[in-house]
Amino acid sequence: MAKGILQRELDGEPVSTSDPEYHKIIDTIMETMQLAHEINISDKLLSEENRERFAKIFGRALAESTTILPPFYVDYGRNIVMGENVWVQQGCTFFDRGGITIGNDVFIAPKVDLITLNHTVNPYDRSTTICKPIKIGDRVWIGIAATVLAGVTVGENSIIGANSVVTQDVPPNTIVAGNPARVIRQIEVDKES
Numbered sequence: 001m002a003k004g005i006l007q008r009e010l011d012g013e014p015v016s017t018s019d020p021e022y023h024k025i026i027d028t029i030m031e032t033m034q035l036a037h038e039i040n041i042s043d044k045l046l047s048e049e050n051r052e053r054f055a056k057i058f059g060r061a062l063a064e065s066t067t068i069l070p071p072f073y074v075d076y077g078r079n080i081v082m083g084e085n086v087w088v089q090q091g092c093t094f095f096d097r098g099g100i101t102i103g104n105d106v107f108i109a110p111k112v113d114l115i116t117l118n119h120t121v122n123p124y125d126r127s128t129t130i131c132k133p134i135k136i137g138d139r140v141w142i143g144i145a146a147t148v149l150a151g152v153t154v155g156e157n158s159i160i161g162a163n164s165v166v167t168q169d170v171p172p173n174t175i176v177a178g179n180p181a182r183v184i185r186q187i188e189v190d191k192e193s
Contacts, residue, residue: 165181
């Protein structure tokens with residue numbers, strides 16, 4: 001049985017806007033953007049109604065210990081998996097068509113972008129996208145206005161400095177910063193404190 005466009009995209013296969021199934025992607029994006037809009041204009045930011053909207057966006061309920069502060073921008077939503085005790089500040093953008101996995105005890109500062117898709121370099125085929133997953137390990141802290149790009153894994157306990165652009169994997173217990181982000185130093189982890 002042939003894979004549908006949604007699975008092909010999640011598997012990292014190139015997807016063109018001329019694909020006969022492309023409407024399935026657009027339909028999901030429009031539905032998700034409407035739900036995100038309703039969250040973002042709500043006068044009760046942390047309401048049960050907004051948690052239900054997030055559950056519709058993600059296709060599963062958020063952990064009770066996880067908080068996302070609006071405004072929150074998302075293109076697809078169904079490919080986001082968040083752990084427990086995750087804190088997402090306002091103004092973040094998650095483009096998750098390639099899959100975003102966020103571990104436990106993760107802090108994401110305002111205006112962070114997690115972007116799992118890219119366009120082909122061929123200017124005559126620029127509308128074709130290729131997706132790769134982003135994986136954020138446990139106890140990661142992503143600083144304000146940082147961007148994590150497609151295919152990046154951020155190891156546990158690591159810190160991404162403010163305004164950084166992360167283009168390659170971040171080892172566990174590491175601080176990275178800059179554009180492109182580079183290793184600043186290792187973190188000595190003290191599990192006793």
